Amino acid sequence: MHKYSVKSKSHHRLLISGVDLWNASGVQKAVDIAIEDGIVRRIGKDLDLNAHLDFVVLRADGYVLMPSGVDAQVHLRVPGQEQKETATSGLWAAVSGGVGALLTMPNTKPVLDNIETLALAKQVISGPEAETGVRVLFSAAMTMGQRGHEVVDFLALAKAGIFAFTDDGVGVSDDKIMLQVLKGAAPTGLPVLQHAEVPGHGGVLAGGPVQVAIGSVAYPVWAEVDMVQRDLDLLKQVPTARYHVLHVSAAGTLSLIAAAKKSGLHVTCEASPHHLFFTSEEIVPDNSAFKMNPPIRSASDRSQLQSALASGACDFMATDHAPHESAVKTNNFKTSAFGTTGLETSLRVMIDLWQKGAITATRLVDAWSKAPAAFLGISATHGEISEGRPMSGVLCDVTAKQTAVREDDFAGLSRNSCFIGTKLPGIVLATILGQKVHCLRGFNFDSKKG
Ligand SMILES: [Zn+2]
Numbered sequence: 423m424h425k426y427s428v429k430s431k432s433h434h435r436l437l438i439s440g441v442d443l444w445n446a447s448g449v450q451k452a453v454d455i456a457i458e459d460g461i462v463r464r465i466g467k468d469l470d471l472n473a474h475l476d477f478v479v480l481r482a483d484g485y486v487l488m489p490s491g492v493d494a495q496v497h498l499r500v501p502g503q504e505q506k507e508t509a510t511s512g513l514w515a516a517v518s519g520g521v522g523a524l525l526t527m528p529n530t531k532p533v534l535d536n537i538e539t540l541a542l543a544k545q546v547i548s549g550p551e552a553e554t555g556v557r558v559l560f561s562a563a564m565t566m567g568q569r570g571h572e573v574v575d576f577l578a579l580a581k582a583g584i585f586a587f588t589d590d591g592v593g594v595s596d597d598k599i600m601l602q603v604l605k606g607a608a609p610t611g612l613p614v615l616q617h618a619e620v621p622g623h624g625g626v627l628a629g630g631p632v633q634v635a636i637g638s639v640a641y642p643v644w645a646e647v648d649m650v651q652r653d654l655d656l657l658k659q660v661p662t663a664r665y666h667v668l669h670v671s672a673a674g675t676l677s678l679i680a681a682a683k684k685s686g687l688h689v690t691c692e693a694s695p696h697h698l699f700f701t702s703e704e705i706v707p708d709n710s711a712f713k714m715n716p717p718i719r720s721a722s723d724r725s726q727l728q729s730a731l732a733s734g735a736c737d738f739m740a741t742d743h744a745p746h747e748s749a750v751k752t753n754n755f756k757t758s759a760f761g762t763t764g765l766e767t768s769l770r771v772m773i774d775l776w777q778k779g780a781i782t783a784t785r786l787v788d789a790w791s792k793a794p795a796a797f798l799g800i801s802a803t804h805g806e807i808s809e810g811r812p813m814s815g816v817l818c819d820v821t822a823k824q825t826a827v828r829e830d831d832f833a834g835l836s837r838n839s840c841f842i843g844t845k846l847p848g849i850v851l852a853t854i855l856g857q858k859v860h861c862l863r864g865f866n867f868d869s870k871k872g
Pocket residue numbers: 590591592617668669715716
């Protein structure tokens with residue numbers, strides 16, 4: 423039942439019956455949803471089936487339909503790193519996890535810092551995008567080669583269709599360059615995404631038993647907090663710029679962001695599933711899937727991240743999906759590459775928070791879909807299921823009991839998920855993107871809960 427499998431079909435007319443519809447604006451119990459040519463035509467109780475005789479009926483009694491995920495931080499590795507993830511495997515990983523749109527990071531080969539590389543990347547992605555229905559948005563580097571010395575041509579990249587600027591993987595440490603980034607990006611209206619890390623700290627894991635066991639220095643909180651503080655000071659000089667902190671790991675960062683928001687600056691941030699789920703006490707020895715940047719921190723950091731996500735102080739969830747081949751993701755914490763995959767487990771982590779009462783259903787949808795869609799400027803097509811809008815949704819069983827995540831659950835190419843072996847609730851049953859219906863894990867049109 424849980425093993426990854428997919429059966430895809432296109433349907434001109436589709437009726438999803440008896441489903442609980444979760445939107446950020448509210449929950450509707452047991453409704454029918456008529457979809458025609460990929461557009462939601464009617465939502466209502468007991469829609470007249472005689473009026474929908476030529477619709478294919480998907481019986482979904484007892485299940486939840488919500489907007490598909492919008493993941494604002496994914497390393498799709500396109501172009502040039504097909505040993506980690508191909509455009510095809512990455513987008514099927516998105517389908518498998520219920521994600522309908524994603525922003526991919528520019529730390530590729532070559533680095534996406536110019537419009538020629540953007541054109542190449544778009545060409546690579548266009549086939550898999552059409553095949554799956556997943557929408558791919560590109561970000562560009564903010565400095566040439568992500569070297570932090572010379573800023574990119576912000577206006578040209580914006581004009582060519584970039585959605586954000588980031589040097590993710592490294593922070594921009596030179597103050598003058600960071601100021602130039604904010605000034606250069608501001609007129610484009612696009613956000614600047616900072617991987618906040620002051621270089622040179624030498625840590626790979628935050629303080630905890632495994633960090634002690636491997637004999638490395640602890641990855642300090644100040645490496646993140648100090649860069650965010652520096653950036654917020656610079657942002658005051660460019661108040662028209664949009665500044666976003668990627669994958670917040672520390673409670674101290676949340677306090678800075680809360681104060682900056684209060685002062686009226688355009689500041690946002692995100693939290694990643696692994697930071698929301700694990701603590702540094704729980705890291706499994708010899709499993710370097712737990713080595714990511716920034717690291718998993720204390721129970722207090724985790725609980726404050728969860729509260730911030732629930733309240734909206736942290737704007738949304740994003741996975742930092744970072745696939746790696748086993749040759750660089752060895753089980754030596756000191757030498758292994760940083761990163762865990764996340765696309766295929768993120769909704770289950772959100773469902774876990776909801777089952778534990780840490781987040782409401784409406785805020786779950788907001789943090790999972792609506793808020794990141796608004797952040798990326800794709801609210802017209804993503805983030806909400808309502809009449810007259812394009813269909814982009816995920817059908818899931820939110821009450822499904824916990825089962826351990828297994829390697830063969832994954833459609834993605836790489837296996838460096840820190841969730842393998844961990845019990846998570848929920849099952850993603852189908853991802854519906856426009857006319858494309860991807861039935862997952864053995865779910866089919868005649869399935870009924872029971
Ligand atoms: Zn990063």
